[in-house]
Structure formats: structure tokens, C-alpha cells
Amino acid sequence: MSKKAVVIGGGLGGLSCAMRLAADGYDVEVLEKNERAGGKLNIRSGKGYSFDTGPSILTMPWVLEQLFQSTGRRLEDYIKLVRVEPQWRTFFEDGVSIDVTSDLPQMLSNIEDVSEEDAKGFLKYLQYCQKLYDLNRSSIYSKSLSGLDELRAMHTVKELLAMDPLRTMSQSTSKYVKDKHLRQLFDFFIMYIGSSPYHAPAVLSQLVYVQLGLGIYYVEGGMYNIARGMLRVLEEQGVPVRTNAKVTRINTKGQTATGVTLEDGTIIDADLVVSNLEAIPTYYSLLKDQNGAISTAKKLNKYAPTVSGLVLLLGVDKTYEQLLHHNFFFSNNPEKEFHDIFNKGIPSDDPTVYIGVSSKSDASQAPSGKENLFVLTHVPPLKTGKSWQAYKDQYRELVLNKLERMGLTGIRDHIEYEYTFIPDDLQNLYGSNGGSIYGVVTDRKMNGGFKIPSQSELMNNLYFVGGSTHPGGGVPMVTLSGQLTADLIKEKENSKKAVKPLKAKKSV
16 A cells, blocks of 8 residues: 655645655645735736746756656646746846846857856856856755765765855955956856855756856746646646645644645645645644654754745736836846845845746737836745834835836836735745745855755654755756755655564474
8 A cells, every 4th residue: 555645735846746756656635725825926817917826037947857657757747948048138227238148158248248257257157167167966956855975975076166156146256357347247147046146056057057057037927837737747647636625733643744724624634744835834834743853943044035026916907118028127226135135134225126027938928019027126025923014015116227227217107007026925825935936045154055854763664855855046046946856755754664573483
């Protein structure tokens, strides 16, 4: 008889892990508290506009290919990926604009327009970033790691030193790139995981290669089709994904999880529990009555939440020719912006603003002659017991003022559909710590860049997936977390089988 696994939460980490566990022979059930699975990768629509409410850029498509292949399927039979070029258009307060592209001759030309010196050294910088990525492929992206000791066991001393452990990402960027616009641009790649380039380890410079070397992608029909593709596989595997099924408690016996209790009182027994709810909220909300749960959660304080965000979904009755699919309107002073958010814990008065316009690549996402603007500004995570509601209206005005100042003249007059998400919404909808978008912050001094271990130290059969656990936040990382956690579960189960009890000898 198959062992029963319950997955709490139907985000990409939970769905990914469920696919793998089902392929490994488990009887799996996914429990999602909201009306739709997908987690932060979700959708909203109105007045003919469609919006992806969460991630809008896909990198490292091999992660999805690997996942589907592990279940005996081909990704292209479920999801159609479209490469986006140019990748980004960036705007600076002084009028400089740089298009980012994986067409290297064109990228070199674009850099040369800003700085001839940096164009000459750019390939050396890109090779440095690729080396960091290649090192990570053999460890960080291949195994669920719980800390530095495990990483050391997978690399030689030479390889560990090649990861540039004594520098921050910003320091490594400054070593290779001199122009302030280009430094700000490449440092901002760290926001794929919601951290600060002044705190994150230099090894995260690999994100530059991940984008420029491997490309960025959009999913035809909207990013939510990633979740739809996973749900199709789970249906084929016979895995039920129950929505509107809020888990209120992980049931336990000693140090073993025995299943879960739903809000309506239903008890579901299980041999294994996987939580796609972040680890710290899991301990505080689902295990609060378990002896040692609160103290275990407090020991995880070094795994602080990443940034949250103010999201404006704007349907506008015109097209903006100066915008591409992905656009960044940068702050005038990046050091102050990151210092405000990460050190002072306050919203920046001059934030970088991202605008995604998926209708540029997919006409089905907005009515003809109109566009769907996904506007994201990063803000600090919520402190315990606090709300972002008081900032909502004034920060909306600050963001729209900035966009008007930087070229989107009269944007307010063209808005015919609008919906807003604030950190409170992200916390309430997805249970994320402080409304965090990307899970756990990557901080060289605070946590060495590591995430919360995938296996609970409190319960012997409780595991975690998602942005708070290894390898971190962002679509490929949370999807990979599900696969690596499933690998870890298989490894633990196999080790149990290998240790057979000795038979007692018969007395003579």
C-alpha cells in the first residue's frame, strides 16, 4: 500500500513536489486554502484585461523541463514558452535608457553607447558570472542543502574560493563595471530574489548570466499557464488538488506529523507532510500547540523575509510605444533606495518601478489598442502586527508621479481598470512572512546566503518547499525546491530501508 503524503499549499513549490512524489509512488493530496492553486503565480482580469498577479519573467526553463521529464512527460506538450527579446528596457532619471538583450553583439553595442570602457571589459564580467552559475549547477541546483558544511562537501577549496565568498554582489559588479548606470542595472538583477546587492554574496552575480546567457521567457496565454500545466499533470497522475481547503493544524504524535486538520474539522491522516506555507509561519500557525514549535521558529530569525511589494494592475486605454514587455524605471540613488528598504525598513521616497506589459507579446491580454500594465514597486516586509494600509494611497501617488515624470505623461487619465495589492494582501492570501514576495532574504552576514533547511528539525516527517527554503525565491527556484525536497524525501526513505533490524539469534 502506498504511503500517503499531504501537501499544504498549492503554490509552484507544492505542485512541483506533489508531481514528483506521485511519480515516486506516493498517494498524494494537495490542500489549497484559496479558490485557485498557483500561489503568488495567479491571475486577475476585468474589462477585457488579463493580468498575471505575481511573477512575470521566467528564467532557467530547464527547471520546468526537468520536472516534467521526471514524470515521464514533455514540457512542450503542456506549456508553450516564448523567448522575450529585447529582455528589458531601462529608464534613468537623467534620460539615459538602456535595452538589455541576450544578443551579445547588440548588448555590447548598447553598453558602448553608455561606456566604451565597460564595453571592452563586459565579456570578462559575463564569463565571471557564468563561472558562478556553472559552480551552482553542480551543487546549489542539484541537491537540497542545509548549510555551509554540505556545500563544502560538494566542492574543492579552489571552487569555493572561485565563488568569491569575501565580496558582496555590489562589490563584484563594481570590480568589473565602472559606469553608474550599468552598475545599477546589473546590481538590480538581485531583485529576482528580493534581496540587496549590498548584502547578498557575490555568487548571486550569476543572475546576470542566467538572464543574458540563458534568456528570459514568457508563457503563451499568460504565466498562470505554468500552474495550469502542472495541474494537468497532477490530474493525470490521479492527485486531487482541493481548493478552499484551509489547513488549520498539523496533527502530531511525539515528533511525528500524523496528518492535518482542515478549517471545517476534517482530519486527513498522512505518513508525510510537506508545507508550501513558509517555514516560520508554519511553526507559528499550524504547529503552535506542538512542544518546541515556537522556540524552533525563533531560532530561524536569521532567515528574515525578503521585500514585499505594492502592485498596481492598470488597464489603460492607449498604447505606450516607449515601453517593451519588461521595463524598469530606476531610482536616482540606488544606495539610498536599498538602505531605506533593507536597513531602515521604510519605503523609499524614490523607488525603482517595474512595469510588465504582457500584451506587448500576447495580444490576448488586453483589448485592441489598449495595454495591461503590471506595476510593481518593492517595499519593506510588514513588521509583526503592522499594516501597510496607511501607505497605500500616498504611495500609489508617488509611483504614478514618478512614471509621469519619466515619460508616461497623463497616465492617470488613461486608467480604465485598476486593482491594487499591498503587503497585507500578500500576507493574508499566501501566508508569507511579512507579505514577503520571494521568501527568505539572501544576506551574506545574516545567513550566509542559505535558506531554511527543507526538513524540519522539530518533526521527523515534515518538509518545506517554496521561497523560504532551499534554493530560494523566484519561479525556477521555488519549482526546483519541490523537486529537491522530493529527492531528499526519497533519500531519507531509502536510508531507512537500508538499515534493516538485526534478527535475534536463537539460544542454543
